[in-house]
Amino acid sequence: MVRVLIIEDEIIIARFIEQQLLSSFQCTTRIALSVNEALTAMPEMLPHLLLCDINLQETESGIELIARLRHDFAFEVIYITSYQNRGIIAQAASTNPANYIIKPVDEAQLFAGVQLVMNKILHHSAAGEKIMHPASLLNTTELSILQQIRDKKTTKEIAQSLFLSPYTIKNHRHNICRKLQLDEGNNALLKWVMQNSHLL
Known part of the structure; x- marks a missing residue:
């Protein structure tokens, strides 16, 4: 089931969004x-999906909050906002x-805005997971190996x-697979490197 976090400082709007989601989608x-x-x-x-207002009436905007959360979590985000300014939209992008x-x-x-994203989450997305930062889990040699796998070295x-x-490289x-909690079959390590190359 898709987990959805609604970040909205106006409770009436938040409850309306929640009610619509629960009546239209299989989600919590x-x-x-x-x-x-x-x-x-x-x-x-x-959460797999965040519905986030941009103006949260705080020192940090919704855009800044999302940028911060992206560092540690994998998720999809939909902004729901009254801002139509091109500069704000570019910043959100x-x-x-x-x-x-x-x-x-x-x-x-x-419904239309969320349906397309729900399909993506259910079929293609790595959303709903905490991002594991290799530098905090792996030693220097292991990080070097991951970087070379990224560079398509045998x-x-x-x-x-x-x-x-x-033989030592295989060990x-x-x-690395054990530390990253990966199955060793089906090129899991290579897939992980391709999906997380920005962390290396």
């Missing part, structure tokens, strides 16, 4: 009325939102560059 919801409530909810809920809905929001507009080429045996790969 939670409302955060402030930045602090959102920061608390993220690790507890690990820098956080790679899945959609941008202009207030006031009606049922049809909300085990033999990696071994030569690090002056190690291919390192096994340890």
